[in-house]
Amino acid sequence: MLAATEFNVGPGYIIGPTPPESEVAWLQDFVQRKWRNVLTSKYPALSDTIAGTSIFDYHKISHLIDHASAWGKDARLFTPAEVAELCERLTIFGFLEATFGTYEIADIEGLGYPEIYWRLVRPKQPGDVAGAHADAWFYTVTNHMPPDEQQRIVKVWFPVFSEPGLSGISVAVDSHKMNLAYTGEMRHGRMKPLMTDPRAPDIKLSPLQLTPGQCVAFHVDLLHQGIGHMTDRSRVSIEFAIRRTHI
Ligand SMILES: O=C(O)CCC(=O)C(=O)O
Ligand SMILES: [Fe+2]
Numbered sequence: 001m002l003a004a005t006e007f008n009v010g011p012g013y014i015i016g017p018t019p020p021e022s023e024v025a026w027l028q029d030f031v032q033r034k035w036r037n038v039l040t041s042k043y044p045a046l047s048d049t050i051a052g053t054s055i056f057d058y059h060k061i062s063h064l065i066d067h068a069s070a071w072g073k074d075a076r077l078f079t080p081a082e083v084a085e086l087c088e089r090l091t092i093f094g095f096l097e098a099t100f101g102t103y104e105i106a107d108i109e110g111l112g113y114p115e116i117y118w119r120l121v122r123p124k125q126p127g128d129v130a131g132a133h134a135d136a137w138f139y140t141v142t143n144h145m146p147p148d149e150q151q152r153i154v155k156v157w158f159p160v161f162s163e164p165g166l167s168g169i170s171v172a173v174d175s176h177k178m179n180l181a182y183t184g185e186m187r188h189g190r191m192k193p194l195m196t197d198p199r200a201p202d203i204k205l206s207p208l209q210l211t212p213g214q215c216v217a218f219h220v221d222l223l224h225q226g227i228g229h230m231t232d233r234s235r236v237s238i239e240f241a242i243r244r245t246h247i
Contacts, residue, residue, distance in 0.1 A: 001101045004151065004247035012176040013218035015210065016095045016158075024213045026089055031055065031118055031160045031236055034082070038075050039065070056161045058234040059122035067128075071120060073109075080113040086238075087114075092158065092215050096242060099217065100154060103242040108143055116240040118160065121167070121226060123233060129226030132172070132205060134180065135241070136220040137193030141184035150220050152244045158215035161236040167229035168237065169216065170205040176221035178203075195223075217242075 002014070019027075032055045040047045046064060053061050078086065083105070087093055096103065105114030121128040135155045139145040145153075162168045181197040205225055208216055218224065229235060 002099050004244070007100075007154070007219060008176070011173045012222035013171055013173075013208075013216050014099060015208070016092055016215040016217065018211055019091050019213040023089065023091060024211075027160055027213055030082075030085070030089075031238070034078070034118070035120070035236075039070065042070055042075075055120070055236055056233040058120060059125070062122060067122075073117060076117045076119060077111070078116045078118070083114050083116050086116060090213070092156070092213070095215070096154075096156065096217065100242065100244050102245040103154075104245075106153060106241040106243045108139070108145075108241055114240070116238060118236060118238045119226075121229070121235040121237075123167070123229050123231050123235075126228040129228045132195060132200070132203075132223050132225040133182070133193055134176070134221045134223050137182045137195075139220065141191045141193050149243075152247055153220050153241050154217050154244065155220060155239070155241050156215050156217045157237060157239050159210050159212050159235065159237045161233065162210070162212060163229070163231050163233060163235075164209045164211055165207050166231050167227055167233065167235040168208060168210055170207045170225055170227055171216070171218065172203045172205050172223040175203060175223035176219040178223075180221075180223060 035055045036050050039050050043065060049061055105116065107113060107115050109115060136150050139150050139153065157169055159168050180195060182193045182195050184191045185194050203223060207227055210216060
């Protein structure tokens with residue numbers, strides 16, 4: 001097990017194993033079905049188009065959809081039953097326990113159950129990815145989480161459909177040790193963080209070469225950013241945070 005102190009002195013993230021192919025196939029089908037169900041319920045007139053489109057081709061039909069309003073966080077959250085199914089099927093959770101000891105999946109927004117959600121990023125749409133940030137900034141300005149509780153949290157991200165190194169996530173190695181400056185501002189009706197650190201232009205963000213189902217677990221103070229990719233496939237990924245029992 002990796003003690004919190006060891007995690008703090010390391011690069012700020014750890015990459016999980018590649019899951020078996022059968023698990024990846026199940027995961028991709030599970031998320032694609034969820035995407036189809038949510039989108040069809042919002043756009044019943046498009047049901048045939050949606051049924052005939054792969055999730056990674058979403059950008060080819062997204063002109064028919066009001067993307068921003070269709071894909072608020074509510075639409076991207078898994079239900080308690082879906083969370084239970086993910087926990088049962090994915091080997092990621094065993095890797096996390098072996099690495100971080102016992103934990104619970106955090107309920108950051110106070111939903112009353114473990115919070116796991118997914119994200120859909122179209123190619124050639126830089127607005128689909130957020131600016132570089134550390135999740136601790138959100139926990140502080142958006143969620144008002146006390147600092148001692150933040151120390152127990154580790155963020156977990158993994159691709160479901162992505163092209164390794166071309167789409168996905170990039171991280172600034174060791175940036176969790178930099179005490180980066182940020183402020184809070186109102187965006188989309190909620191307080192959100194914004195990096196103000198003068199060192200920002202010199203900080204290198206390196207794309208991670210993760211394959212579908214392979215996770216990165218990262219420090220809450222690590223600077224990272226979704227890749228605004230230029231390929232021809234929409235990217236789909238899953239995120240959640242764990243709260244460690246022992247640190
Ligand atoms: O997937 C993305 O584009 C951003 C992910 C992120 O910021 C996170 O998982 O904390
Ligand atoms: Fe983040």
